[in-house]
Amino acid sequence: MHIPGNPPGSGLERVLLDKRSGFYAVLGTEPPEPVKIPLIDDGRLSESVPKNTSSRYCPECLASGFGWSTLWQQPWTFACPHHHIALIATCPSCGQRPWSSSSWGGRLAGQACCTEREPRPKGGTSQRSIRPWCNGNLGDAAQIPVHDAALHAQQRLLVLVDAAHRDPGGPRSLGPWSATASQHLHTFCALLRLSVAQARSASSWADHLARASAAFDDLNQTDGSGPTINLMLSDHQTTGLLGPRSQALRSDLGPILVAAGIRNIASAIPPSSRLTFRTARAWAAHPPEWTSPRDHGQHILQEHQTEPLLPPASWVPQSLWTIALRAHDVQEDDGPVLSMILLRLGRTTPWSHIALELGLPATFQRSAGTRLRSLHHHRWPNVLQDMEDLFTQLRQAPPPINYSARRRAAHSVAELAKVVGAHRDDDLAGLRRFWEVFTGGDIRLAPHPLGTPGGTSAHLEHVAQRQHLDDAHDVLFRQYHERLIGHHGNTVDGPLTWTPP
Numbered sequence: 001m002h003i004p005g006n007p008p009g010s011g012l013e014r015v016l017l018d019k020r021s022g023f024y025a026v027l028g029t030e031p032p033e034p035v036k037i038p039l040i041d042d043g044r045l046s047e048s049v050p051k052n053t054s055s056r057y058c059p060e061c062l063a064s065g066f067g068w069s070t071l072w073q074q075p076w077t078f079a080c081p082h083h084h085i086a087l088i089a090t091c092p093s094c095g096q097r098p099w100s101s102s103s104w105g106g107r108l109a110g111q112a113c114c115t116e117r118e119p120r121p122k123g124g125t126s127q128r129s130i131r132p133w134c135n136g137n138l139g140d141a142a143q144i145p146v147h148d149a150a151l152h153a154q155q156r157l158l159v160l161v162d163a164a165h166r167d168p169g170g171p172r173s174l175g176p177w178s179a180t181a182s183q184h185l186h187t188f189c190a191l192l193r194l195s196v197a198q199a200r201s202a203s204s205w206a207d208h209l210a211r212a213s214a215a216f217d218d219l220n221q222t223d224g225s226g227p228t229i230n231l232m233l234s235d236h237q238t239t240g241l242l243g244p245r246s247q248a249l250r251s252d253l254g255p256i257l258v259a260a261g262i263r264n265i266a267s268a269i270p271p272s273s274r275l276t277f278r279t280a281r282a283w284a285a286h287p288p289e290w291t292s293p294r295d296h297g298q299h300i301l302q303e304h305q306t307e308p309l310l311p312p313a314s315w316v317p318q319s320l321w322t323i324a325l326r327a328h329d330v331q332e333d334d335g336p337v338l339s340m341i342l343l344r345l346g347r348t349t350p351w352s353h354i355a356l357e358l359g360l361p362a363t364f365q366r367s368a369g370t371r372l373r374s375l376h377h378h379r380w381p382n383v384l385q386d387m388e389d390l391f392t393q394l395r396q397a398p399p400p401i402n403y404s405a406r407r408r409a410a411h412s413v414a415e416l417a418k419v420v421g422a423h424r425d426d427d428l429a430g431l432r433r434f435w436e437v438f439t440g441g442d443i444r445l446a447p448h449p450l451g452t453p454g455g456t457s458a459h460l461e462h463v464a465q466r467q468h469l470d471d472a473h474d475v476l477f478r479q480y481h482e483r484l485i486g487h488h489g490n491t492v493d494g495p496l497t498w499t500p501p
């Protein structure tokens with residue numbers, strides 16, 4: 001069901017239509033029938049009352065001779081901003097909802113006079129007779145005070161609904177975030193839902209609104225945080241921030257709350273999760289695969305709308321260019337682990353799949369875990385920042401090499417040797433070096449029989465001979481490359497080797 005006047009996708013319906021939210025208990029009414037209701041409108045109701053649509057009212061407004069306000073029909077208003085009292089849904093005399101039947105049509109009566117006829121007597125037989133008017137005075141209804149914080153929150157909600165209705169994609173800043181008007185409204189509604197979900201004791205709708213509004217104020221600070229929002233987001237059970245995909249989808253917090261929430265807990269979450277949620281970025285986010293493709297834009301901030309969102313496997317060599325990283329204490333040996341880390345950025349893919357994609361042997365997964373832990377110990381925040389910086393740099397100037405295609409082309413050593421026309425046994429050292437240069441790989445992790453385990457004499461010899469092999473085989477390696485392009489096509493073309501500038 002769509003509530004009139006409510007921008008689709010704002011999440012407001014989910015708040016209003018959820019029986020558990022206690023919204024009906026407060027309003028004493030159901031959402032109005034789908035009719036066109038103008039948004040914020042200070043004009044009085046006069047003849048524009050839609051038929052068969054009840055309206056709540058402010059007893060004091062009617063008693064003082066003000067007319068009926070369209071504001072009272074908005075499903076999310078519950079209090080009169082002029083008199084600071086709750087809107088009332090029913091007549092104090094007959095208990096029926098004003099304007100709920102069409103009997104008022106053509107009747108001339110005072111503003112505060114009940115619009116209904118007296119209720120049908122129970123068990124009565126004279127069904128065809130016309131019942132008398134109730135004539136109850138709506139101005140006599142109970143006056144229930146509403147606190148200022150709730151009124152302020154109601155006003156904020158009205159303004160947010162109005163802005164999102166007029167221009168859903170309109171740019172709006174909220175604290176440090178740049179977002180849209182629609183995301184603003186969505187954030188407020190998500191805060192309302194959170195408040196309802198987290199309520200330990202019976203809270204009134206007014207309390208929930210006031211709490212959501214206080215949290216919204218916190219988000220609107222320069223640093224986007226404050227006591228109310230921090231407390232609300234620290235309850236992982238109800239936020240579902242780090243939970244599995246299904247839970248995150250259900251919680252539907254929107255990008256601003258996710259960014260604020262993950263940042264709050266970033267230093268306490270495991271290294272892999274920090275990669276998944278990209279805590280080193282200006283604003284953390286759920287991985288793209290967690291958000292439904294239908295409303296993708298709803299789930300990412302403008303800051304995140306970069307292309308591509310994730311580092312593609314084709315950009316990542318098996319052994320990352322360690323010289324391109326700022327953290328100077330990384331060693332060349334860390335290349336494969338760093339490649340895995342770069343490829344894991346913003347993903348939930350298991351490490352084993354990442355290792356497979358990079359052509360790393362299955363056994364590498366175990367040592368990768370150890371490596372990750374040692375990196376985590378001292379340097380993890382720096383490594384994460386380095387990865388974000390490198391990814392930003394690569395987005396501006398993508399590698400001219402498709403590393404995935406090259407890994408596939410060189411996956412079988414026998415096939416590789418055949419295509420390039422090398423004699424595997426005669427020039428094993430040369431083929432090793434060519435494989436390393438062509439794929440961006442690490443010879444310790446090359447397929448058999450090229451691989452030389454680290455620390456062995458074969459490996460040490462290979463490392464010592466690299467420069468010599470490059471010089472001596474310059475022309476030969478280019479020929480190999482030409483033959484591979486001839487065989488596999490332009491997926492393996494580009495320069496023979498590359499490092500970021």
Ligand SMILES: [Zn+2]
Pocket residue numbers: 058059060061062080081082083084
């Ligand atoms: Zn009033």
Ligand SMILES: [Zn+2]
Pocket residue numbers: 091092093094095096114115116134135136
């Ligand atoms: Zn009445």
